[in-house]
Amino acid sequence: MTKMLALKRQWRAMLAILAAIFVFVPAALAMRVTPMVLEIDSRGTSTAARIEVQNLNKGNMPYQVRILHLEFGKDGSITETPADDKFLVFPPQGALPPGGRQVIRLQWVGDAEIAASEAYYVSVEQLPVTLEPGSKEGLDAQVQVLYNMRALLVVAPPGAKPDVSALPARQLNYQPPALPGATDQPPMQDGVEVTLTNAGRRHAMMSNFGWRLEGKDREGKYLRVDVSSDELIQAIGTGYVPALGERSFRLPIPGFGPDPIKMTFIQ
Known part of the structure; x- marks a missing residue:
C-alpha cells in the first residue's frame, strides 16, 4: 500500500x-476563445454552433477564422487539411477593441448523411497590424507576436x-x-x-x-x-x-x- x-x-x-x-500557454495569450470543445449534428436542428472570441490585448486585434479537418493516427498524430467549404462562418473575420468580444456562428453545410463523426479545428488567428515607427531614428526593431487559438468542433450523424x-x-x-x-x-x-x-x-x-x-x-x-x-x-x-x-x-x-x-x- x-x-x-x-x-x-x-x-x-x-x-x-x-x-x-x-496552462502556461493560454495564460500568455492575447485572446480567449470559449468554448474549446463543440459538438453538432450533420442534419436536423443542431447543425450550428457558436464560439466567443475576446481580445485580451491592450490594442485592437484583427482576426480571421479558418476551419481545418482533422484525421487522427493510431499513435495520436494529427493530419490537418483546409475545410472552409464545409461551414458557413459569420463573421469570418473582424477586429476587436481592447476587451472586446465577438460571437462567431458556425453552420455545417457539408454532407448531411456523413457515415461517422468528423472532427475539425476552428482556428481563430490574430492578424498583423501596422506598427508605429521606432523611436530611435528608425533603428528600433519591432516584432509582433501573433496568436492562434483552436477549438475542437465535431460533427456527428444524429442518433449515432x-x-x-x-x-x-x-x-x-x-x-x-x-x-x-x-x-x-x-x-x-x-x-x-x-x-x-x-x-x-x-x-x-x-x-x-x-x-x-x-x-x-x-x-x-x-x-x-x-x-x-x-x-x-x-x-x-x-x-x-x-x-x-x-x-x-x-x-x-x-x-x-x-x-x-x-x-x-x-x-
Whole structure:
C-alpha cells in the first residue's frame, strides 16, 4: 500500500508538470476563445454552433477564422487539411477593441448523411497590424507576436453512438513534451500506453470517465492505479477517440512491469 501511494504521488507530480505546460500557454495569450470543445449534428436542428472570441490585448486585434479537418493516427498524430467549404462562418473575420468580444456562428453545410463523426479545428488567428515607427531614428526593431487559438468542433450523424473498448495497456518509456521555452528535451518517462478502439459511428470523449489500470509491478506484485477524470483532462485533454477508429494515449504512470495491464472505465 505504501508503494502504491508513492507511485500515485509521483503520477500526480507528473500531472502537475503537464498542467503547467498547457496552462502556461493560454495564460500568455492575447485572446480567449470559449468554448474549446463543440459538438453538432450533420442534419436536423443542431447543425450550428457558436464560439466567443475576446481580445485580451491592450490594442485592437484583427482576426480571421479558418476551419481545418482533422484525421487522427493510431499513435495520436494529427493530419490537418483546409475545410472552409464545409461551414458557413459569420463573421469570418473582424477586429476587436481592447476587451472586446465577438460571437462567431458556425453552420455545417457539408454532407448531411456523413457515415461517422468528423472532427475539425476552428482556428481563430490574430492578424498583423501596422506598427508605429521606432523611436530611435528608425533603428528600433519591432516584432509582433501573433496568436492562434483552436477549438475542437465535431460533427456527428444524429442518433449515432460510440462503442469504445480498451486493448491491454503496456508499460512504456517515452519522451514527454518539453516545457514552453525549454531548449533541452526532458528525460525519458516511465509510463503506460493505453490504446482505445471505437467500433461506433460516433466519436467518444474518454476523459469524461475515470480509468483504472491493474497489473503487476516490476517485482511481480499486484499494482492498481485509479486515474480521475480531472487528472485525465490534465494529461490527455478530451481523450478524443474517432468514430470507427483507434487511438493510443501515453500517461506518466510509473511502476508497472512488462506484463499486460488491464484497463477499465470507472464512474
